[in-house]
Amino acid sequence: MTPADSAGLLANSALFVELAPTALEFLAQRATRLSYDRGRTIFRQGDAGDSLFVIAEGFVKIWVSSSDGGEMVLATLRSPDAFGELSAVDGRPRSASATAVEPTMLVALDRATLLDGVHRHPDVADGMLRALGGLARRITEQTSDLVFLDLAGRLAKTLATLAERDGRPDGDAIVLALPLTQTELAEMVGGSRQSVNQVLKTFEARGFLEVRGREVVITDLEALVRRGAR
Amino acid sequence: MTPADSAGLLANSALFVELAPTALEFLAQRATRLSYDRGRTIFRQGDAGDSLFVIAEGFVKIWVSSSDGGEMVLATLRSPDAFGELSAVDGRPRSASATAVEPTMLVALDRATLLDGVHRHPDVADGMLRALGGLARRITEQTSDLVFLDLAGRLAKTLATLAERDGRPDGDAIVLALPLTQTELAEMVGGSRQSVNQVLKTFEARGFLEVRGREVVITDLEALVRRGAR
DNA sequence: ATCGGATGGTCGGTCAGCCGACAGATCGGG
DNA sequence: CCCGATCTGTCGGCTGACCGACCATCCGAT
Numbered sequence: 001m002t003p004a005d006s007a008g009l010l011a012n013s014a015l016f017v018e019l020a021p022t023a024l025e026f027l028a029q030r031a032t033r034l035s036y037d038r039g040r041t042i043f044r045q046g047d048a049g050d051s052l053f054v055i056a057e058g059f060v061k062i063w064v065s066s067s068d069g070g071e072m073v074l075a076t077l078r079s080p081d082a083f084g085e086l087s088a089v090d091g092r093p094r095s096a097s098a099t100a101v102e103p104t105m106l107v108a109l110d111r112a113t114l115l116d117g118v119h120r121h122p123d124v125a126d127g128m129l130r131a132l133g134g135l136a137r138r139i140t141e142q143t144s145d146l147v148f149l150d151l152a153g154r155l156a157k158t159l160a161t162l163a164e165r166d167g168r169p170d171g172d173a174i175v176l177a178l179p180l181t182q183t184e185l186a187e188m189v190g191g192s193r194q195s196v197n198q199v200l201k202t203f204e205a206r207g208f209l210e211v212r213g214r215e216v217v218i219t220d221l222e223a224l225v226r227r228g229a230r
Numbered sequence: 231m232t233p234a235d236s237a238g239l240l241a242n243s244a245l246f247v248e249l250a251p252t253a254l255e256f257l258a259q260r261a262t263r264l265s266y267d268r269g270r271t272i273f274r275q276g277d278a279g280d281s282l283f284v285i286a287e288g289f290v291k292i293w294v295s296s297s298d299g300g301e302m303v304l305a306t307l308r309s310p311d312a313f314g315e316l317s318a319v320d321g322r323p324r325s326a327s328a329t330a331v332e333p334t335m336l337v338a339l340d341r342a343t344l345l346d347g348v349h350r351h352p353d354v355a356d357g358m359l360r361a362l363g364g365l366a367r368r369i370t371e372q373t374s375d376l377v378f379l380d381l382a383g384r385l386a387k388t389l390a391t392l393a394e395r396d397g398r399p400d401g402d403a404i405v406l407a408l409p410l411t412q413t414e415l416a417e418m419v420g421g422s423r424q425s426v427n428q429v430l431k432t433f434e435a436r437g438f439l440e441v442r443g444r445e446v447v448i449t450d451l452e453a454l455v456r457r458g459a460r
Numbered sequence: 461a462t463c464g465g466a467t468g469g470t471c472g473g474t475c476a477g478c479c480g481a482c483a484g485a486t487c488g489g490g
Numbered sequence: 491c492c493c494g495a496t497c498t499g500t501c502g503g504c505t506g507a508c509c510g511a512c513c514a515t516c517c518g519a520t
Contacts, residue, residue, distance in 0.1 A: 064370070066378040067459075074370065090363040095370050118355050125348050125355040132362035133320040139369045140294070140304065140325050146376045147420040148296040151477070181497060190377040195477055197499060213486075213498090229297075381507070411467065422508055427469060443468085443516080 006031045006107050013054045013080040014134070015127045023121035030113040036100035043084070045097045050111035052088035055079045058104025059179055063187065064096045073188040074139070076101070076180070078166070085131055088114050101179050146190055149228070152199045154189040157228030159209070163218050176216040236261045236337050243284045243310040244364070245357045253351035260343040266330035273314070275327045280341035282318035285309045288334025289409055293417065294326045303418040304369070306331070306410070308396070315361055318344050331409050376420055379458065382429045384419040387458025389439070393448050406446040 007028035010016045016024065036042060036058070043049050045064055055077055062075040062083055074096055077083055086095050088111050109117075117124040145154055159176070167174035180188075186196040200216075203209050208224050210217040218224065237258035240246045246254065266272060266288070273279050275294055285307060292305045292313055304326055307313055316325050318341050339347075347354040375384055389406070397404035410418075416426040430446075433439050438454050440447040448454065 064374045066374070070378050072374055072377045074373070086363050086366055089359045092363075092367075095367050115356070118359070119352040122349040122355070125352075125359075126345070128359060129319045129348070129355075129362065132359065132366060133316050133322075136316055136362060136366045136369060137322075137325050139366060139373055143304070143369060143373045143376065144294045144296070144302055146373065147302045148300050182499095183497080192478055193498090194479080194500080198477095201499080211498090412469095413467080423468090424470080424509080425507055428507095431469080441468095 004028070006033065009056050009080060009107055010054060013082050015054070015082050015131045016124070017127070019123050019127065020121065023117065023123055026121065027109060027113065027117055027124070030109065032108045034106045034108055036104045036106070038100060038103050040100045040104075042098040042100060042104075042106070043094050045094055047094045049084075049094055050087050050091055051108045052082060052084045052110075052114060053098075053106040053108050054082045056105040056107055058100055058106075059102040060104055061099050061101050061180075061184070062096050063099070071187050072190060073184060074142070076162075076188070082131065085128070085135060087111075089128065089132065151189065151191045151195055152202070153228050155185070155191070155196060155199050155228075156203070156208075156224045158185070158189050159216065159218065160221060160224045160228055163221060163224075167218065170217070172219065174218040174221060176218060178214070178216065181214075234258070236263065239286050239310060239337055240284060243312050245284070245312050245361045246354070247357070249353050249357065250351065253347065253353055256351065257339060257343065257347055257354070260339065262338045264336045264338055266334045266336070268330060268333050270330045270334075272328040272330060272334075272336070273324050275324055277324045279314075279324055280317050280321055281338045282312060282314045282340075282344060283328075283336045283338050284312045286335040286337055288330055288336075289332040290334055291329050291331050291410075291414070292326050293329070301417050302420060303414060304372070306392075306418070312361065315358070315365060317341075319358065319362065381419065381421045381425055382432070383458050384421070385415070385426060385429050385458075386433070386438075386454045388415070388419050389446065389448065390451060390454045390458055393451060393454075397448065400447070402449065404448040404451060406448060408444070408446065411444075 007024050010027055010031070011019065011024055016027070033056075042053070042060065057079055060077045060083065061073050062077065063071050063073045065071045075083070083098060087093065088109070091111060114124070114128070118128060145157065149157065162178065163174045163176055166178065167176055182197055182200070183193045186193045189196065200211055203224070204211055206223070208218070208220045208227070210219060237254050240257055240261070241249065241254055246257070272283070272290065287309055290307045290313065291303050292307065293301055293303045295301045305313070313328060317323065318339070321341060344354070344358070348358060375387065379387065392408065393404045393406055396408065397406055412427055412430070413423045416423045419426065430441055433454070434441055436453070438448070438450045438457070440449060
């Protein structure tokens with residue numbers, strides 16, 4: 001991947017849309033490229049590290065863990081999403097861990113480059129501010145969902161969101177070929193694996209979806225959205 | 231309150247520490263001042279509005295509500311804390327509501343001023359980025375607490391945090407004279423009023439604290455912190 | 461001083477969701 | 491293509507926490 005490729009990628013990410021070509025070039029020339037095998041850790045909660053990553057290809061999960069082994073998945077991301085913004089912005093330790101769920105290629109920008117970019121090109125600042133704002137909004141919504149919705153509601157909402165982003169239309173239905181196990185799905189909604197499996201089955205019984213091995217075929221998105229509404 | 235007073239206040243807030251005098255003046259001259267009676271709504275979730283507020287005096291709670299009447303308190307703030315950053319940064323509707331819990335005076339900066347400031351004074355951009363980063367970190371922690379900690383753990387942690395910020399030392403103990411009802415305390419930790427009351431009593435029985443009407447006297451902060459650790 | 465609405469304290473009944481356990485299905489590396 | 495490891499599906503017991511209900515107390519306003 002050449003710097004020109006990086007520039008094209010960065011221009012796609014929500015962070016740097018509508019960035020002037022000079023600003024884009026400034027960033028692209030200082031970007032580094034990394035690749036990770038399936039299952040590889042990109043960084044760990046508590047680590048030092050100040051890079052921001054933009055996904056060129058692959059699938060990444062962002063998660064936190066508790067001292068007694070529990071895990072919670074905060075987000076699943078694919079190209080052209082970005083992550084690692086927090087440490088890049090404030091220089092403090094990673095607030096969560098990142099793992100490549102599929103073979104993944106990343107473009108990395110370090111803190112110095114980013115701050116430099118912010119100072120030289122105000123549009124970069126705008127992009128970063130919008131990105132952090134979006135992040136804060138998403139987490140806020142996740143927090144209130146944990147309080148206001150029951151497990152089935154949270155699962156319905158999560159599936160509906162995944163369907164919109166990752167779904168492959170197939171007639172009326174939407175096929176979700178997620179690289180996620182039910183355990184990981186459970187960690188996304190803050191529930192146990194067993195309960196998620198059970199809810200999935202009730203959704204199937206009600207005709208909202210079909211579970212086919214690792215695939216979930218959503219047959220009634222409307223109903224799912226309704227079930228996940230507050 | 232004069233623009234000079236505003237400048238002094240803004241300089242105190244975490245947002246604009248170490249800001250050059252010229253940048254500070256730029257903001258202070260464009261700031262407006264507002265006051266709210268106890269119980270007054272500052273803005274509501276879903277409203278249009280693009281101002282950022284810095285608290286000059288008083289006590290503000292930030293909260294979200296569900297369609298069926300539930301409420302969750304995301305944060306309680308006092309001088310020189312700031313809020314409303316999200317809409318100020320991205321121009322989208324308010325992600326939460328803000329209410330003055332005590333008589334409150336605010337200094338307001340609107341989106342146009344802020345973006346202008348970001349472009350003219352890179353240090354303003356730094357401050358905003360740090361502020362949003364801190365916000366995202368706090369909410370992330372709150373989310374994982376909701377998943378990993380039980381009600382008693384969340385309450386212990388919340389009380390410990392409040393003690394650090396709002397506590398008045400009294401010998402070995404720390405007196406918390408919160409303008410919060412137990413219902414509001416429950417909304418802060420995502421529990422019911424009755425359960426919070428019950429947990430409070432078990433903490434009292436174990437000698438962690440004493441409940442004296444609206445006041446909570448923390449006698450064993452260490453124990454509380456331990457109970458709230460993951 | 462008095463009154464009414466808000467707040468605090470407490471009790472059981474009920475239930476969503478956790479957990480351990482186990483069998484069968486499926487996956488993917490060699 | 492094979493085999494161990496991982497993942498799915500399901501059961502039943504257990505319990506943290508919610509919820510309605512009720513009374514006592516407090517506080518601010520008249």
